[in-house]
Amino acid sequence: MRLTEAERRLLDGIEGERLTDLLKRLVQANSENPTGTERAVAEIVAAELEAAGLRVERQPVERDRFNVIAGLEGSRPERLLFNGHMDTVPAGDLGLWTDDPWAAAVRDGKLFGLGSADMKAGVAAMIEAIRALSLSGASFERGLLFTAVVDEEVGFKGTKALLAEGKLANCEMACVSEPTGLRIGNRLKGALEFSARTSGRSAHTGIAFAGDNAIYKMGRYLEELRRYNDALKERADDADLRYPTVNVGKVSGGVGVTLVPDRCELEFDRQVLPGETMEAAEREIRELTEAFSRREGVDVELILRQKFDNWSVADSEAVVRGLAGALRDLHGAEPEYAGFNGYAEVELLAAAGIPSVLYGPGTLDTAHAPNEFVPLDEALAAAKAYALWAYRFMTAAV
Structure with missing residues (x-):
């Protein structure tokens, strides 16, 4: 399907300079989570959408x-959902950054700064696409809903609030603007996050034989997890x-060298690939722990802290076909597909019955690290893809 004249005019309305200016302002606004607020x-997102003529709702979380919610209405109730998060991880050691993390420095066609790739560039690109759609003068049969959410980096509170309060009613499909390097993200690992504890008996190190060292016990369990x-x-x-993994991320225990530790705790996760089930992966961990305890005579208190479902979407789904068709007509080539090696709210949307994809500028290779950056040409390309896909959905061309 070639671009129509109306589609060409729509894409001509997307401006790289304005997009870059918006992205700069978003990066310059610190939204570290959990240490800060979005x-x-x-407020920047809401003001941009209001300036484009949209009615904006601020949903308290x-x-x-608060989440920012805005949309373009169609004559029918069905909607396409664009979702992006506004928070970032903490900047970490500022001495490792070449520029201030919130400077939004531009060099060699890249914008540097905390959250530039994950995912303020995606949010900015969606807003620029929505602006072009709003000002296009087109009549829409179906609608578009945009949600900029809080707390993706910690607990998904923003998207959970959208679902709990029925804000996503009539959304037929969705896109989350995670940094996929402009590939269609069609599969995602799940995760089971556990804590484990061993207990012992404290004693002075001078009479360590009278104690029971909980760290030694945990060391044996750690070796079991490594195997x-x-x-x-x-x-x-x-x-x-790649493959499923177990990662021990934190170990703590004891109070000092002069005391036998009576407690040791660790935190670990089990990554669950599409094709595995969350239930089977959890059962493996529990059976491994029970077998270890029986064999070694070591009681391990195991607690499942939280879990994120694995996810995949078939190429035959309308949400994939719609985005793939837009990319094909924009670039004259078949789109690429990718698994996404991070957490994403797409699994919450899918669980709620909304078929979804991941698609956005930048990559995870630079995210969550000093000197994070996003190529500005990718942000512009994403904005055009969002706009064309949404336009075709909203005019019922797909």
Whole structure:
């Protein structure tokens, strides 16, 4: 399907300079999570949407934090959902950054700054696309809903609030603007996050034989998890997601060298690939732990803290076909597909019955790290893809 004259005019309305200016302002507004708030970013997003002629709703999520919701109405109730998050991870050691993390420096066609790739560039590109659609003068049969949400980096509170309050009613399909390098993200790992505890008996180190060292016990359990992790490497070899893993992220115990520790705790996760089930992966961890305890005589208190479902979407789904068709006509080539090696709210949307994809500028390779950046040409390309796909959905051309 070639571009129509109306579609060409729509795409001509997307401006790279304005997009870059918006992205700069979003990056300059600190929205670290959990140490800060998204409020400054949310106010910029709301003002941009209002200036484009949209009615904006500020949905309270918790104190000083709110989602931004806006849309373009069609004559029918069906809607396409564009979703992006406004928070970032903490900047970490500022000494590792070449520029201030909030300077939004531009060099060599790239914009540097905390959250530039994950995912303020995607949010800015969606807003620029919506602006072009709003000012196009077109009549729409179906609608578009845009949600900029809080707390994606920690607990998904923003998108959970959208679902709990019925804000996503009539959304037939969705796109989350995660940094996929302009590939269509069609699969995602799940995760099971556990804590484990061993207990012992405290004693002075001078009479350590009178104590029971909880850290030694945990060390044996750690070795069990390491062997399990090695075995998981044989399970699969997805080109992007590779294989399931167990990662021990934190170990704590004891109070000092002069005391035998009576407690040791660790936190670990089990990454679950599409094709595995969350239930089977959890059962493996529990059975491994029970078998270890029986064999070694070590009680391990195991708690599942939280879980994120794995996810995939078939190429035959309308949401994939719609985005793929827009990309094909924009670039004259078949789109690329990718597994996404991070958490994303797409699995919440899918669980709510909304078929979804991931698509956005930038990559995870630079996100969550010093000197994060996004290529500005990718942000512009994403804005055009969002606009064309949405236009075709809204005019019922797809």
